[in-house]
Amino acid sequence: MEGMKWRRTPNEGGEPSYAPSEREIAGGETSDTPQNETEGGKEIQVTIDPDLLDCSICFQPLCSPVNQCEHGHVACHSCWSKLQQKCHVCRAPVVSRSIALEKILESVHIPCTYAHLGCRKSVSYSQRQVHTDMCEFGLSLCPIPGCAHKASSGEWWEHFLEDHLDPSSYYSYGQSIGILLNEEDLYYALFGPGDDLFLLVKESIPNVGIALSLYYIDLPHRDQNVFPYELKELKYQTTGTTPKKRRGKLYQIPDFL
Numbered sequence: 001m002e003g004m005k006w007r008r009t010p011n012e013g014g015e016p017s018y019a020p021s022e023r024e025i026a027g028g029e030t031s032d033t034p035q036n037e038t039e040g041g042k043e044i045q046v047t048i049d050p051d052l053l054d055c056s057i058c059f060q061p062l063c064s065p066v067n068q069c070e071h072g073h074v075a076c077h078s079c080w081s082k083l084q085q086k087c088h089v090c091r092a093p094v095v096s097r098s099i100a101l102e103k104i105l106e107s108v109h110i111p112c113t114y115a116h117l118g119c120r121k122s123v124s125y126s127q128r129q130v131h132t133d134m135c136e137f138g139l140s141l142c143p144i145p146g147c148a149h150k151a152s153s154g155e156w157w158e159h160f161l162e163d164h165l166d167p168s169s170y171y172s173y174g175q176s177i178g179i180l181l182n183e184e185d186l187y188y189a190l191f192g193p194g195d196d197l198f199l200l201v202k203e204s205i206p207n208v209g210i211a212l213s214l215y216y217i218d219l220p221h222r223d224q225n226v227f228p229y230e231l232k233e234l235k236y237q238t239t240g241t242t243p244k245k246r247r248g249k250l251y252q253i254p255d256f257l
Contacts, residue, residue, distance in 0.1 A: 063126035068098045157195045
């Protein structure tokens with residue numbers, strides 16, 4: 001069972017329309033208040049079995065258009081097409097769209113799957129998986145080759161201390177440090193202040209040479225949007241910036257030697 005949110009707003013003809021509302025949910029919990037006044041309408045908190053909003057054939061979330069047979073059985077548009085517009089329950093023909101159900105689907109919003117990790121977004125029920133796959137608070141795979149560990153923002157420092165400490169160095173912002181990558185080294189961990197963590201990954205590319213990829217793995221306490229860096233190798237030099245687009249994800253800056 002999931003807490004969901006509907007918003008009822010009047011339209012120009014005086015008829016109610018069900019438009020998605022915007023709100024932020026902290027900690028994955030919904031409010032206990034059953035009804036709240038909002039601009040232009042009302043919001044109510046309800047509990048509903050989410051299976052009712054899924055296709056009864058493929059079990060994926062329903063989304064517009066939602067068609068129904070003459071007896072009211074519904075399924076997603078894709079499944080109806082595969083069944084040649086014949087109902088899988090009663091074999092009756094599919095005759096119309098379920099406009100009322102479509103309006104409900106458009107109105108239902110739920111907390112993000114990663115609300116317990118800090119995501120405060122309320123997402124459309126039919127689009128929840130799309131948001132989950134792109135959520136900045138989601139789990140990321142460790143970039144170390146052969147490591148299957150997954151973690152979210154704020155958890156990487158401990159993982160690297162336990163499993164990827166060698167080779168590594170501690171750094172301070174605004175100061176240069178020397179890094180020696182031996183031939184057998186595939187990565188180099190950089191532990192910074194405030195649990196900040198960067199990673200230099202080495203990869204051999206056929207017919208090109210050695211590629212160095214700079215990741216920021218975890219910056220849980222920093223608000224900067226750009227991090228200047230400079231890499232030097234003998235007479236080779238490269239400079240650039242690392243944009244911070246999301247917290248808790250891995251962003252790659254490739255440089256070729």
